[in-house]
Amino acid sequence: MRMPTREKIILVVTFGVAICVIGVDIIRIAFLEGTATARLRDLHTSKVEEIPNDDYTWFAAISFMLSAVEVNITIICACVPSMKPLATRLRLVLVQPGDPWKECSSQDAHGGRNVPTTARDEPATVEMMDILTHRIASQVETEEADTTDAEEARGGMTFINLLNAKPANMLKLNKRESFAPNALVSTIFFLWGFAYGPLSVLNKRFATVTNLTQWQSLGLHGAFDGGYLLGPLLVGRFVLKKFGCAATFITGLYIYGCGTLLFWPAGVLGSTAIFVVSNLIVGFGLGILETTANMFMALCGPLEYSEIRLCVAQAFEATGGLSAQLLSTRVLFKNEHSVTQVVSGQWTFFVLASCDVILAVVFYYLPIPEVPDDDLDEVCALRPANSAKVCGLPITFVTLVLGVWSQYFYVAGQELHALSYSSDVPSEYTSIGTAAFIGGRLLAAVVIWLFLKPRWTLLVSYAGMIIFSILRMNTTGMAATAMGAVLWAFEGAAFPIIYGIALRGTGRHTKTASAFLAAAISGGLFFPFIKYTVRLSRGGEYSYCVVVAVFCAGAIFPLYLNLLPKARRQVDPIKGEYLRPR
Incomplete structure (x- = not known):
C-alpha cells in the first residue's frame, strides 16, 4: 500500500496482535485431542484398551476455559483499531506541553477526525479507517481510466481478484x-x-x-x-x-x-x-x-x-x-x-x-x-x-x-x-x-x-x-x-x-x-x-x-x-x- 513506513508498521503491529489468539488456540487444540480420546473411551470402552485412563472432566474443563480465553482475546484484538483516539490523547499528554484536551477538541469539531492538510511542511494525516477502507487517489484515477475496457470484457459480470485486473478470455487462448x-x-x-x-x-x-x-x-x-x-x-x-x-x-x-x-x-x-x-x-x-x-x-x-x-x-x-x-x-x-x-x-x-x-x-x-x-x-x-x-x-x-x-x-x-x-x-x-x-x-x-x-x-x-x-x-x-x-x-x-x-x-x-x-x-x-x-x-x-x-x-x-x-x-x-x- 502507498503509505508512510511509520503507518505501515502501526498497521502490521495492530493486526499482529491477533497472533495471541493463534497461540491460545494451539494450546486449546492440544487439550481438545485429549478430550476426544477420553470422550470416546467412555463411549466405546471395549475397543480402546490402549487409551490411557485420562480424566475427561479435567480435560474438558481446561478446554472450555481456553475456549473462553480465545473468544475474549479475539474481541480485544478486534477492538485495538478503535483505541487510536485514546492513544493520541495519551501521546499528547506524555510528549507535548499545553492542554491536550483542547487540542483534541479541535479534532472533534471536525467530526472527530484529523483534518489532512496539503501544505509541504504539514503532511496529511492518514486515518486508520482511511487505510482500511479507502484507496489511494492515484489508484482510483487509474482504475476509472480503465473502466470502459474492463466493462466490455466483463460482459455484465463482477470478476473477483485482488488487482481488479482484466482477466484473459479462455475461449481465445491457444x-x-x-x-x-x-x-x-x-x-x-x-x-x-x-x-x-x-x-x-x-x-x-x-x-x-x-x-x-x-x-x-x-x-x-x-x-x-x-x-x-x-x-x-x-x-x-x-x-x-x-x-x-x-x-x-x-x-x-x-x-x-x-x-x-x-x-x-x-x-x-x-x-x-x-x-x-x-x-x-x-x-x-x-x-x-x-x-x-x-x-x-x-x-x-x-x-x-x-x-x-x-x-x-x-x-x-x-x-x-x-x-x-x-x-x-x-x-x-x-x-x-x-x-x-x-x-x-x-x-x-x-x-x-x-x-x-x-x-x-x-x-x-x-x-x-x-x-x-x-x-x-x-x-x-x-x-x-x-x-x-x-x-x-x-x-x-x-x-x-x-x-x-x-x-x-x-x-x-x-x-x-x-x-x-x-x-x-x-x-x-x-x-x-x-x-x-x-x-x-x-x-x-x-x-x-x-x-x-x-x-x-x-x-x-x-x-x-x-x-x-x-x-x-x-x-x-x-x-x-x-x-x-x-x-x-x-x-x-x-x-x-x-x-x-x-x-x-x-x-x-x-x-x-x-x-x-x-x-x-x-x-x-x-x-x-x-x-x-x-x-x-x-x-x-x-x-x-x-x-x-x-x-x-x-x-x-x-x-x-x-x-x-x-x-x-x-x-x-x-x-x-x-x-x-x-
Missing part, C-alpha cells in the same frame, strides 16, 4: 497460452481427490468405532452425495454466472474447508450427527468446485481438446484419491478398531482445510481466465449444427438432458461398484482398481488424441462397463476381483467425456449446464440403499444386477450420439475451434 491456467486448476482436481480418499476410509472407521449399522453407514455416504446435489444448484450456478470462475473457486474452497474442519467437533464428541453434517458440507463445497473446474477445463483452450483436457484433469483427481487411500489405510487408519487413530484423523482434515485457504488466496491474487456469456454465444454460432432440432427441440438441449441423465446413472453405477469393491476385497486390491481407473482415463485421452472420436470412446467405455459388471455378477473369488479391476478401467473415461460432450453448443447457458452436470454426480445418493436391499435378499453377486441396470440406462446417451447424424455433427470436435483475438 494450446500454449492455456497450459498454465489449466495446470493451476488441475491442483484443485488433485485436492478433492485427496479429500475423498481419507473421507471414504474414515467413514468406515467412524462407523466401526461408533457401532453404526450398515444402513447408517450408507447414510453417511448419502450425506456426501446430497451435498453434490445441493451445492451446484443453490450456490455454484449463481456465483459462476454473477462473479465468474475465480469467485466460484474461492467459494467452493472455503465451504469445503469448513466441512473438513467440522470433523474436529465430530471426533471430540463422537457425534454421528455432526459427522453427517461434515460430510454434507464437504460434498456441498466439492459440488461447487466441480461446477466451475470441469467447465473451466472444457473451455480453456481450443475446444477440439475439451474431452482430452478433462480426461487428464480427472486423472489428477483419481491420483489424489489413490494417494490418500494409501496414506489412510497404511498410515493414518491402519487399525479399524482404534479410536485414537480416528481422533488423530482430525489433523489430516486440518491440513486439507489449510490447503483450501492457500488455494483460495492464490485464486484471489491471480486473474485467471474468464468467459463472458456473449462470447459463449459467439463460439456457439460458429457451428451451424448447433441450431438443428430433434423432435421440435433444440439439439443442444436434447444433448444436455441426455448427458445429465447419463452422468447421473454412470456415477450411480461407479459408486455402487466402489462401495462393493472396497468392502469385498483387501485394501491392496482396492488400490489396484483405483490405479486401473487412472489408467483408463489417461488411455482415453491418448486414444481420443490419436484416432477415436469422443463419442466412440464413450460407447466403448459403456460397453465394457456393462459386459464386465455382468461378468462380475456371475463370478466369485479372485475371478470376481479381476473382473472388478477391469470394470474400474472402463469406468475411468466415462465421466470426463460425458461432461465435455454435454457442454458443447450450450452457448450462454453453459454455466447452467455445468451446474446440472455437477449436480448429477449425486447419483450415488439413493442407489446404494437399493443395492444393499437386493444384497440382503439375494446375495452380493446378484446385487450387481443393479449396477448392470444403471449402466444400461446411462448407455442411452452414447447410442443417441452415434446413431443420430445431427447429434454427431453437433458434438464431433472441429480442428481450431476457438475465438481468435480481435
Whole structure:
C-alpha cells in the first residue's frame, strides 16, 4: 500500500496482535485431542484398551476455559483499531506541553477526525479507517481510466481478484497460452481427490468405532452425495454466472474447508450427527468446485481438446484419491478398531482445510481466465449444427438432458461398484482398481488424441462397463476381483467425456449446464440403499444386477450420439475451434 513506513508498521503491529489468539488456540487444540480420546473411551470402552485412563472432566474443563480465553482475546484484538483516539490523547499528554484536551477538541469539531492538510511542511494525516477502507487517489484515477475496457470484457459480470485486473478470455487462448491456467486448476482436481480418499476410509472407521449399522453407514455416504446435489444448484450456478470462475473457486474452497474442519467437533464428541453434517458440507463445497473446474477445463483452450483436457484433469483427481487411500489405510487408519487413530484423523482434515485457504488466496491474487456469456454465444454460432432440432427441440438441449441423465446413472453405477469393491476385497486390491481407473482415463485421452472420436470412446467405455459388471455378477473369488479391476478401467473415461460432450453448443447457458452436470454426480445418493436391499435378499453377486441396470440406462446417451447424424455433427470436435483475438 502507498503509505508512510511509520503507518505501515502501526498497521502490521495492530493486526499482529491477533497472533495471541493463534497461540491460545494451539494450546486449546492440544487439550481438545485429549478430550476426544477420553470422550470416546467412555463411549466405546471395549475397543480402546490402549487409551490411557485420562480424566475427561479435567480435560474438558481446561478446554472450555481456553475456549473462553480465545473468544475474549479475539474481541480485544478486534477492538485495538478503535483505541487510536485514546492513544493520541495519551501521546499528547506524555510528549507535548499545553492542554491536550483542547487540542483534541479541535479534532472533534471536525467530526472527530484529523483534518489532512496539503501544505509541504504539514503532511496529511492518514486515518486508520482511511487505510482500511479507502484507496489511494492515484489508484482510483487509474482504475476509472480503465473502466470502459474492463466493462466490455466483463460482459455484465463482477470478476473477483485482488488487482481488479482484466482477466484473459479462455475461449481465445491457444494450446500454449492455456497450459498454465489449466495446470493451476488441475491442483484443485488433485485436492478433492485427496479429500475423498481419507473421507471414504474414515467413514468406515467412524462407523466401526461408533457401532453404526450398515444402513447408517450408507447414510453417511448419502450425506456426501446430497451435498453434490445441493451445492451446484443453490450456490455454484449463481456465483459462476454473477462473479465468474475465480469467485466460484474461492467459494467452493472455503465451504469445503469448513466441512473438513467440522470433523474436529465430530471426533471430540463422537457425534454421528455432526459427522453427517461434515460430510454434507464437504460434498456441498466439492459440488461447487466441480461446477466451475470441469467447465473451466472444457473451455480453456481450443475446444477440439475439451474431452482430452478433462480426461487428464480427472486423472489428477483419481491420483489424489489413490494417494490418500494409501496414506489412510497404511498410515493414518491402519487399525479399524482404534479410536485414537480416528481422533488423530482430525489433523489430516486440518491440513486439507489449510490447503483450501492457500488455494483460495492464490485464486484471489491471480486473474485467471474468464468467459463472458456473449462470447459463449459467439463460439456457439460458429457451428451451424448447433441450431438443428430433434423432435421440435433444440439439439443442444436434447444433448444436455441426455448427458445429465447419463452422468447421473454412470456415477450411480461407479459408486455402487466402489462401495462393493472396497468392502469385498483387501485394501491392496482396492488400490489396484483405483490405479486401473487412472489408467483408463489417461488411455482415453491418448486414444481420443490419436484416432477415436469422443463419442466412440464413450460407447466403448459403456460397453465394457456393462459386459464386465455382468461378468462380475456371475463370478466369485479372485475371478470376481479381476473382473472388478477391469470394470474400474472402463469406468475411468466415462465421466470426463460425458461432461465435455454435454457442454458443447450450450452457448450462454453453459454455466447452467455445468451446474446440472455437477449436480448429477449425486447419483450415488439413493442407489446404494437399493443395492444393499437386493444384497440382503439375494446375495452380493446378484446385487450387481443393479449396477448392470444403471449402466444400461446411462448407455442411452452414447447410442443417441452415434446413431443420430445431427447429434454427431453437433458434438464431433472441429480442428481450431476457438475465438481468435480481435
